[in-house]
Amino acid sequence: MLEMLSMYLSYPFVRYAIIVGVLIALCSSLLGVTLVLKRFSFIGDGLSHVAFGGVAIAAVLNLTNQMLIVLPITVVCAILLLRAGQNTKIKGDAAIAMISVAALAFGYLIMNIFSASSNISGDVCSTLFGSTSILTLTKREVLLCMILSIVVVVLFILLYNKIFAVTFDENFAKVAGIKAERYNLLIAIIIAVIIVLAMNLVGALLITALVVFPALSAMRLFNSFRSVTIFSAVLSIVCALAGILISILAGTPVGSTIVAVDVLAFLICLFAGKAKA
Amino acid sequence: MAGRKQSEHMALMTVRNLSVGYDSNPIKENINFSIGQGDYLCIVGENGSGKSTLMKTLLRLQKPLSGEIMVGDGLQENEIGYLPQQTDVQRDFPASVREIVLSGCQGRSKNRPFYSRADKQMAAKNMERMEIADLAGRCYRELSGGQQQRVLLARALCATEKMLFLDEPVAGLDPKVTASLYELIARLNQEGITIVMVSHDIDAALEYATHILHVGKHIFFGTTEEYLDSENRKLFLTQEGGMQDA
Ligand SMILES: Nc1ncnc2c1ncn2[C@@H]1O[C@H](COP(=O)(O)OP(=O)(O)OP(=O)(O)O)[C@@H](O)[C@H]1O
Ligand SMILES: [Mg+2]
Numbered sequence: 001m002l003e004m005l006s007m008y009l010s011y012p013f014v015r016y017a018i019i020v021g022v023l024i025a026l027c028s029s030l031l032g033v034t035l036v037l038k039r040f041s042f043i044g045d046g047l048s049h050v051a052f053g054g055v056a057i058a059a060v061l062n063l064t065n066q067m068l069i070v071l072p073i074t075v076v077c078a079i080l081l082l083r084a085g086q087n088t089k090i091k092g093d094a095a096i097a098m099i100s101v102a103a104l105a106f107g108y109l110i111m112n113i114f115s116a117s118s119n120i121s122g123d124v125c126s127t128l129f130g131s132t133s134i135l136t137l138t139k140r141e142v143l144l145c146m147i148l149s150i151v152v153v154v155l156f157i158l159l160y161n162k163i164f165a166v167t168f169d170e171n172f173a174k175v176a177g178i179k180a181e182r183y184n185l186l187i188a189i190i191i192a193v194i195i196v197l198a199m200n201l202v203g204a205l206l207i208t209a210l211v212v213f214p215a216l217s218a219m220r221l222f223n224s225f226r227s228v229t230i231f232s233a234v235l236s237i238v239c240a241l242a243g244i245l246i247s248i249l250a251g252t253p254v255g256s257t258i259v260a261v262d263v264l265a266f267l268i269c270l271f272a273g274k275a276k277a
Numbered sequence: 278m279a280g281r282k283q284s285e286h287m288a289l290m291t292v293r294n295l296s297v298g299y300d301s302n303p304i305k306e307n308i309n310f311s312i313g314q315g316d317y318l319c320i321v322g323e324n325g326s327g328k329s330t331l332m333k334t335l336l337r338l339q340k341p342l343s344g345e346i347m348v349g350d351g352l353q354e355n356e357i358g359y360l361p362q363q364t365d366v367q368r369d370f371p372a373s374v375r376e377i378v379l380s381g382c383q384g385r386s387k388n389r390p391f392y393s394r395a396d397k398q399m400a401a402k403n404m405e406r407m408e409i410a411d412l413a414g415r416c417y418r419e420l421s422g423g424q425q426q427r428v429l430l431a432r433a434l435c436a437t438e439k440m441l442f443l444d445e446p447v448a449g450l451d452p453k454v455t456a457s458l459y460e461l462i463a464r465l466n467q468e469g470i471t472i473v474m475v476s477h478d479i480d481a482a483l484e485y486a487t488h489i490l491h492v493g494k495h496i497f498f499g500t501t502e503e504y505l506d507s508e509n510r511k512l513f514l515t516q517e518g519g520m521q522d523a
Contacts, residue, residue: 037366037370038366039366157390158390159390160390161379161380161383161390161391161392162383162390164372164376164380165380165383167366168366168367168370168372168377168380169361169364169366169367169380171333171336171338171359171361172359172361172380172381172432172433172436173380173383174336174337174338175336175337175338175355175357175358175359175436175442176355176357176358176359176381176383176384176436177354177355177383177384177387178383178384178387218371219371222371223371223372223373223415223416223418223419224371224372224373224376224416225370225371225372225373225376226373226376228371
């Protein structure tokens with residue numbers, strides 16, 4: 001098995017897939033803790049559907065670089081959803097449900113009506129559940145992914161203390177003079193970027209798992225914000241790595257395998273947490 | 278922001294003809310009072326009378342519907358400490374006591390990404406002051422209600438040496454813990470920190486406060502002595518005093 005692995009690893013596209021997979025897992029887990037604690041995880045879910053709609057539009061327009069259209073659409077929707085979540089009149093969760101199903105329906109519709117591709121259901125399936133496209137990444141795509149990931153990680157480290165304050169107690173933070181709205185906005189934008197990045201890896205439907213599971217697992221075991229954040233990042237990387245390797249060796253779909261490993265890790269943490277208590 | 282300017286008056290905060298509420302529906306109108314340096318103001322009133330809404334308006338967490346809130350006497354906007362009514366998010370939040378207390382230093386380190394040594398010393402000092410130094414490494418969600426309030430108080434003290442706003446700090450605590458928390462707050466007031474507290478506990482308000490603001494059908498503001506003679510107190514006691522002041 002090891003020989004088989006080392007043979008696969010000698011291919012550059014496999015190495016690219018692993019690099020991108022690990023970076024995406026790292027980024028998504030960092031903000032996962034905040035999203036879960038702020039009850040924002042449903043925003044991630046809604047956004048992933050929006051990103052699917054974006055991909056549909058990009059596919060119809062026959063763009064070579066889909067990111068150019070998917071990223072702006074998702075960022076704008078992230079800002080809108082955040083506003084909706086804070087509005088007391090329209091229920092935030094209802095707004096998110098509306099936007100996300102609408103994006104899903106229109107995305108499929110557009111793909112069906114306008115697409116020139118002969119294999120529509122294959123296209124849809126791979127956008128929703130992740131494709132083998134992670135194994136066909138070009139050097140440029142890998143580079144873009146690396147740059148965006150580094151930006152996300154650096155921003156997170158620099159703003160770590162502010163993010164903690166705004167997550168734990170927004171009103172206190174505002175009274176102390178922190179511009180909480182600004183940080184909420186930034187969090188939403190970063191989430192949008194992560195979701196667009198992660199589309200390649202696990203597909204639109206499974207992104208939320210990547211964001212939520214490592215954070216929930218860490219919260220079973222650890223008691224400080226810092227240890228929860230660090231552990232969820234490490235766990236997420238390990239799961240992504242294991243998932244990618246398993247999928248290469250066993251020939252299973254990449255995205256679902258990673259998520260399955262994440263779920264397994266969560267169950268282990270759940271029982272470990274119960275045993276500890 | 279509109280409706281707020283430095284006043285020449287020697288009060289930390291002066292409120293004139295203030296109306297508070299949500300979406301332009303006033304809950305309380307025509308509120309007038311002022312808070313001086315070193316005062317201990319208790320805001321009392323029934324459930325739903327608008328005490329928390331008033332406090333949030335004073336803290337600029339929501340806009341006043343009309344009227345003025347003037348801040349004076351050298352009080353900077355980020356020199357206010359706040360102890361909110363607890364939210365659900367906090368109840369299962371994985372954070373250590375030290376992390377939470379330190380986050381009170383955010384106001385003074387606005388443009389620095391990390392905490393300075395001075396911030397850490399400040400947090401340590403305030404944990405001592407609230408007698409929770411031994412809990413520093415513990416997880417917030419595993420503490421008792423009284424301990425949690427002390428943690429939040431220590432955090433608020435990291436944000437201010439001048440003025441504390443407390444929204445029902447003793448809600449849900451047993452009488453003994455309540456009494457010790459009141460003593461702690463009274464000690465802070467003696468050290469010169471101005472206290473503004475929302476409370477249901479009229480007895481404690483009368484014992485510790487220098488001024489009372491009663492929001493009800495009628496609004497009363499005055500010193501505690503004036504309040505004791507006022508019509509309002511009788512009204513208040515006939516409404517819900519049965520359980521508190523028999
Ligand atoms: N976000 C909101 N939007 C609209 N109305 C609200 C909102 N929050 C509170 N209210 C209403 O405003 C009124 C005053 O609420 P508030 O929380 O200020 O009362 P309170 O005096 O603090 O009560 P308690 O003693 O129970 O804490 C209530 O009738 C409440 O229903
Ligand atoms: Mg209240």
